[in-house]
Amino acid sequence: MPLLPDRDAVALVFDKGTVRLDTPVCDPQALAVVGHAITTASPSPVPVRVAFTTEGEAVTGTLVTADLGGGQALVLVDGAPAEMELAPGAWALTDGRALRLVRRAPAPPADPGRLDGLGRALPAVRDRGGVPSEDTPRALVTDNGILTPRPGPRLRKGMRVLDAPSVRGWSPIGTPGGDNGLSVDYYSPPLRIAGALTALPASPPYKTVVGGVLLVDTGAFNGSAMGAYVVPDGSGGEPSLFAYGSLGSQVGFGPPLFQVRGISAGFGWNSRVRVPAADALGNFPFLVALDNPGGIGADDEVDPLKVLGELIGGPTPWVRPQEGDLWFAAGLAFDCFETFRGHAMALVQTGSDLTISLLGVAGMQLPTKSEKKIARVEIGIEATLRPTAGELSIGAAFTEKTFLIDPNCKLRGGVGMKFWFGNHPHAGDFAFMLGAIPAGRELPTRYPKQQPAGLTWGVGSTVSITGNAYAAFTPKSLMAGGSLDVVFQSGMLRAWLSARVDALLEWNPFYFDVGIGIRVGVSATIKIWFVKIKISIEVGVSVRIWGPAVGGEATVQLWFISFTIGFGADRREHTPALDWGGFQGMLPPPQNMVRTTAVAGYTGEGAPATRDAVKPWLVSNGGFTFTADTQAPVSKVFLGDSDIPVATDSPVDVLPMHTRGKGSELRVRLTLGSGAVDLGAWGRAVLRGNVPNGLWGEQADAPNDGIIPDRILGIRLTSPPVDHGTDTGFIDEKAISFDPINPDGNLPLSPAEPATGPVPTRPGGVIAAIQDGIDTNTTRGHRTALAQALAGLGMDCGALDSDLSTYALAAGTAFTAEPMLLAG
Numbered sequence: 001m002p003l004l005p006d007r008d009a010v011a012l013v014f015d016k017g018t019v020r021l022d023t024p025v026c027d028p029q030a031l032a033v034v035g036h037a038i039t040t041a042s043p044s045p046v047p048v049r050v051a052f053t054t055e056g057e058a059v060t061g062t063l064v065t066a067d068l069g070g071g072q073a074l075v076l077v078d079g080a081p082a083e084m085e086l087a088p089g090a091w092a093l094t095d096g097r098a099l100r101l102v103r104r105a106p107a108p109p110a111d112p113g114r115l116d117g118l119g120r121a122l123p124a125v126r127d128r129g130g131v132p133s134e135d136t137p138r139a140l141v142t143d144n145g146i147l148t149p150r151p152g153p154r155l156r157k158g159m160r161v162l163d164a165p166s167v168r169g170w171s172p173i174g175t176p177g178g179d180n181g182l183s184v185d186y187y188s189p190p191l192r193i194a195g196a197l198t199a200l201p202a203s204p205p206y207k208t209v210v211g212g213v214l215l216v217d218t219g220a221f222n223g224s225a226m227g228a229y230v231v232p233d234g235s236g237g238e239p240s241l242f243a244y245g246s247l248g249s250q251v252g253f254g255p256p257l258f259q260v261r262g263i264s265a266g267f268g269w270n271s272r273v274r275v276p277a278a279d280a281l282g283n284f285p286f287l288v289a290l291d292n293p294g295g296i297g298a299d300d301e302v303d304p305l306k307v308l309g310e311l312i313g314g315p316t317p318w319v320r321p322q323e324g325d326l327w328f329a330a331g332l333a334f335d336c337f338e339t340f341r342g343h344a345m346a347l348v349q350t351g352s353d354l355t356i357s358l359l360g361v362a363g364m365q366l367p368t369k370s371e372k373k374i375a376r377v378e379i380g381i382e383a384t385l386r387p388t389a390g391e392l393s394i395g396a397a398f399t400e401k402t403f404l405i406d407p408n409c410k411l412r413g414g415v416g417m418k419f420w421f422g423n424h425p426h427a428g429d430f431a432f433m434l435g436a437i438p439a440g441r442e443l444p445t446r447y448p449k450q451q452p453a454g455l456t457w458g459v460g461s462t463v464s465i466t467g468n469a470y471a472a473f474t475p476k477s478l479m480a481g482g483s484l485d486v487v488f489q490s491g492m493l494r495a496w497l498s499a500r501v502d503a504l505l506e507w508n509p510f511y512f513d514v515g516i517g518i519r520v521g522v523s524a525t526i527k528i529w530f531v532k533i534k535i536s537i538e539v540g541v542s543v544r545i546w547g548p549a550v551g552g553e554a555t556v557q558l559w560f561i562s563f564t565i566g567f568g569a570d571r572r573e574h575t576p577a578l579d580w581g582g583f584q585g586m587l588p589p590p591q592n593m594v595r596t597t598a599v600a601g602y603t604g605e606g607a608p609a610t611r612d613a614v615k616p617w618l619v620s621n622g623g624f625t626f627t628a629d630t631q632a633p634v635s636k637v638f639l640g641d642s643d644i645p646v647a648t649d650s651p652v653d654v655l656p657m658h659t660r661g662k663g664s665e666l667r668v669r670l671t672l673g674s675g676a677v678d679l680g681a682w683g684r685a686v687l688r689g690n691v692p693n694g695l696w697g698e699q700a701d702a703p704n705d706g707i708i709p710d711r712i713l714g715i716r717l718t719s720p721p722v723d724h725g726t727d728t729g730f731i732d733e734k735a736i737s738f739d740p741i742n743p744d745g746n747l748p749l750s751p752a753e754p755a756t757g758p759v760p761t762r763p764g765g766v767i768a769a770i771q772d773g774i775d776t777n778t779t780r781g782h783r784t785a786l787a788q789a790l791a792g793l794g795m796d797c798g799a800l801d802s803d804l805s806t807y808a809l810a811a812g813t814a815f816t817a818e819p820m821l822l823a824g
Contacts, residue, residue, distance in 0.1 A: 004062060004078050012090040012101040012141050013039055013074045019064060021048060039066050039074055041092075041146045053082045074101070074146070092139040094148055099139035101146065190219030200313070206240070206321060207233040211312055223247045224289045228312050230270075230321045240321035242268035244329065246289040252335045262290045262333035262343070272322035272349060273329070278395035278414050279451050281361045281380030285310055285318055290333040290343040325351030340364045357384045361399065375404050380414075390424030393417065393448060406457065413453025413469075418446070425690035425707045428475075428588075435470035441479055441504070443472060454482075462490045476694075477506040492525035500542070508586055508656075509578055510548070513571075517542025519557070546571050575700075577658035586656060586695065588631050594666075599625040599716070622722055628668045629714025633691050637715050638667040639679040647686045649712040655697045668715065683718035760820040767818060771811040775804040 004010050007017035014020070014037060021035030022045060031052045036045040046066050053061035061081030066074040075091040075098075077084060090101035139148045186193040195214035211228040227243035244266030252259025266286065276284045311318050331345035342362025349355040363378030378399040385392050397414025404411060416433045420426040426446065435453030437443060454468035469482035481502035488495040497520050504513040521538030537559045545552035551568030578586075587593060604618030617626075637647040651661040670677040690707045694700070697708060773779055780802070787797045 004064070004076060006078060006088070009076060009078075009088075009090040009101075012103070013064070013066060013076055015040070019048070019050065021050075037066065039068075040141055041066075041068055041074060051081065053080065092146060092148060094139075097137060099137045099148055101141055102138045103141050190217075192217040206230045206237065209312060213311075220251070221247070221249050226285075226289075226311060228319065238270050238323050240268075240270035240323070242266065242271045242319050242327075244286060244289070246286075246331065248290055248333055256338055257336065259335045259338075260332065261335060262331075264290050264329070264331035264345070266329045268319065268325070268327045270321060270323050270325060271327060272320060272325045272351075273327055273347060274316065274318050274320070275347065275355070275357050275384055276359070276382065277397070278380040278382040278416070279397035279399070281359060281382060281397075282378070282399040282401070284359065286329060286331065287343055287345055287359060287361055290331050290345075322352065325349060339368050353386060354388045355384060355386050357382065359383075363399070363401070373407070376401060377404075377411075378402050387422070390420055390422030390427060392419045392421070395448065395450075397451065404455070406459075408459070409455060409457035411455050413451050415453075416448030416450050418448050426692060429692075430475065432471075432473040434472070434480075435468065437470055437472055437479070438481070438502075441472070443474070447472075447474070463488050476508060477504060479504045492527075493522075494524070495522040496520070498540075509576055509582055511546070511572070511575075513544070513546040515542065515544035517555075521559075575656075578656045580657070583654060583656050592631065594628070594630050596626060596628045599627055601625060601719070623719050625716065625718040627687065627714055627716045628666065629687050630666060631713075632664060633696050633708070633711035634666045634713060635662075635664045636666070637686070637712065638665060639682075639684075639717075640667075640669055640676060642680070646684060647712055647715065653696055653698050655694060655700065660698060666712075666714065668717065670717075679717060681720045683720070685716040686712055687714040687716060689713045758822050760822045762818050762820045764818050766821070767811060767815050771808050774811065775808045780804070 004019065010019065011017035019037060021033065021037050024033050024035035026033050031054060033050045035048055037048045038045050039048075046068055048064065048066045051063045051065075052059050053063070059079070061079035061084070062076070063078075063081035063084055064076035068074065072092075072094045075086065075093060077086050077088045077091065079088065086098060092099045092101055137149065139146055184193060184195045193214075193216050195212070197212040198210075200209040200211060208231040209228055210231070211226075213226045214224065216223045223246060225243070225245040228241065230240035232239060244264065246262060246264035248262030250261070252261040254260055264286065273286075281287060312320070327347065327349040329345055329347045331343060333343040335341050340362065341364065342360055344358070344360035344362075347355075347357040347359065349357075359380075359382050361378060361380045363376065365373050365376040367374070378401045380395075380397050380399055382395045383393070393416070395414060395416040398411045400410075400412075402411045403409050413435045417431065419430045420428065431443070431447040433448045433450050435450055452468055453470065454466065457465040459465065464487045466485045466487075467483065469480075471480040472478070481500070483501075484497075484499045486497045498518065500515070500517045502515045504511075506512070517540065519538060519540030521536065521540075523534060523536035526533045526535065538557065539559070540555075540557035542555045542557075543552065544554075547569070549569035551566070551570060553564050553566045555562065555564045598617060598619075601620040601622065601624035602617060603620050604616075633649065633652050634647075635649050635651050636645040638645055652664040653660045654662065668679065670679055688710050690709050691711050691713075693708050696711075783800060787800055790797055
């Protein structure tokens with residue numbers, strides 16, 4: 001007989017309904033067994049104690065306790081253990097509460113006899129037999145552990161004290177409890193204050209996230225502040241933090257032409273912001289906070305915890321830790337002519353990838369004063385520049401608030417553009433996209449993805465109109481198309497009209513594929529006694545034309561038969577091969593196809609950038625480095641006239657020409673004056689890079705996002721070290737000549753050598769004479785007379801200083817010795 005006969009209860013705590021203790025130890029005195037076992041709450045073993053209550057020789061109760069730590073435990077009760085008030089079964093003890101362990105009940109079976117308004121089966125009615133439902137709090141046993149409901153917040157004069165982690169709903173039983181956050185919700189019209197400061201769990205290499213939000217609305221002004229600090233777990237990571245704040249007003253400041261309604265600013269350290277697409281800007285918290293801070297969490301009841309969840313929670317948070325990154329943001333909310341309203345933001349992020357983003361949402365509604373609106377247009381615009389990566393993307397899309405004529409006539413979708421430049425593997429490529437490209441018109445994954453563009457209009461309760469459109473413009477092709485569906489539904493009568501158009505134009509090589517079709521139908525459901533009969537009639541026709549070679553097909557569809565008539569050439573199954581002239585048009589201009597570039601040691605002006613330039617380089621005799629590279633992959637690199645390659649790679653394929661295994665050679669020659677330079681002794685480094693698969697691949701659907709990595713593109717050459725030699729070389733007479741001295745003196749000089757010419761003397765008293773005489777009326781008069789004489793000769797001396805006392809005082813320290821005088 002098992003000690004715990006209720007295997008279902010045991011299975012809620014222990015796997016497969018069996019208690020398996022590792023290294024058990026028996027205590028005969030206490031009638032208990034202790035050991036370790038794995039529970040449904042954690043994959044790690046925890047201490048387990050099995051205690052028995054006996055009466056005579058019979059066991060009257062069994063109590064199994066699994067200690068989870070932190071005052072939390074799982075308990076199995078069978079019979080009537082001593083000093084145990086819990087009923088038999090499986091329990092979870094946490095936060096001073098006893099929660100009955102249960103599993104999620106399976107979905108009740110459907111009852112085909114109970115249908116909802118859409119004809120779907122409803123769950124069967126459960127007969128409770130008059131037994132009242134149990135109000136005992138419960139804990140839920142799942143495949144991911146045991147979840148317990150968090151206790152509700154405790155009110156404290158407008159302030160709610162939360163338990164960590166401050167997210168409503170269920171939490172793992174292993175989560176420690178305690179007052180770990182504050183939530184404030186104060187409302188006294190017109191003042192509304194809502195805020196939260198709490199700690200949240202984090203993933204490695206971070207152990208804690210401390211986040212806070214404060215939202216204030218006074219009616220005339222509103223403001224928001226939000227931020228988070230992420231603490232590393234000690235594995236070498238850096239802390240991460242961000243802060244963002246906004247201040248706005250219902251009434252703008254400035255002239256009617258342009259009024260400012262709000263400003264915002266923020267920064268992040270070791271942090272990065274997820275840049276939203278144009279169609280998601282209406283939900284971007286930093287932009288929403290400019291107009292309506294409460295709108296980040298909810299429109300009616302502001303929930304700061306939901307604001308935090310929007311910012312830093314979930315699998316794709318708006319702000320996440322990113323070591324080494326730094327960002328700054330500034331925003332502006334504005335009105336133009338009291339009609340056009342918008343908010344915009346500039347976001348600059350550095351570190352792992354320099355990103356400059358301009359984000360904005362703007363719109364207007366007509367008429368502006370009337371309650372009934374006939375149109376509202378709101379557009380989100382996103383422009384992001386990544387100068388280091390070489391990518392520029394621009395997007396614009398309607399938000400969900402846009403409508404025309406009627407609020408039920410919704411516009412959706414947008415346009416996107418991307419350009420690649422610089423060192424990007426796809427430099428020179430671009431794409432313009434409108435709406436979502438249909439299946440069968442696949443484009444490279446790097447091209448912008450857009451939501452379907454079109455309109456949805458419910459006219460009354462009987463007519464619905466749906467329209468879609470798409471377009472794509474790339475260096476290779478132009479495609480466009482659309483559809484229109486009109487459906488009338490009234491009771492058992494239904495009628496519809498569908499029209500489609502689809503066009504593809506390629507120009508290298510030239511090819512077109514255009515299709516158009518229309519279908520019209522009507523159906524009616526007739527009920528005769530207990531039998532429903534549906535009668536449907538539909539007529540459709542479609543035409544598709546392609547070429548060259550020109551061909552096509554026409555399809556006629558009736559409600560009882562459908563047939564297709566083909567004409568002309570068959571539709572192509574693969575892209576035809578280009579000749580050399582056609583492929584050459586896909587390459588860069590010849591002057592840019594092969595380049596030679598000076599890297600170091602160039603001293604001349606106007607260095608030639610291409611092979612066609614003939615102006616020679618002037619380089620330093622201390623060393624020189626240059627590169628020679630191409631825009632095409634290279635299979636062999638030669639130096640000078642040598643037939644032995646210095647670098648080799650795999651053969652080159654040309655996808656547009658359907659050609660494989662061709663050789664591509666790069667030969668570098670260098671001349672000095674009129675003679676060739678031997679490059680064999682020069683230092684060299686092979687230059688490698690990525691090339692587009694669309695030009696140099698074997699097949700069109702190659703991996704790696706349409707690029708071929710690590711192909712030879714050129715070579716870097718560095719001159720050998722300079723050999724200065726061991727002698728000075730020939731020195732002519734001019735190089736060692738000198739200027740004569742007149743009169744010529746005697747060489748070599750010596751102290752005993754008699755002087756030639758007047759002999760200088762040091763009489764003494766010269767410093768004192770300068771000090772006493774420089775600031776006297778006589779000296780000033782002489783200076784004035786000299787200045788007048790010079791002015792008469794055409795020299796302007798400017799204004800003279802009349803006070804020379806400073807010069808007199810400086811004379812005592814300006815000389816290190818008495819000046820020497822030369823007697824005439």
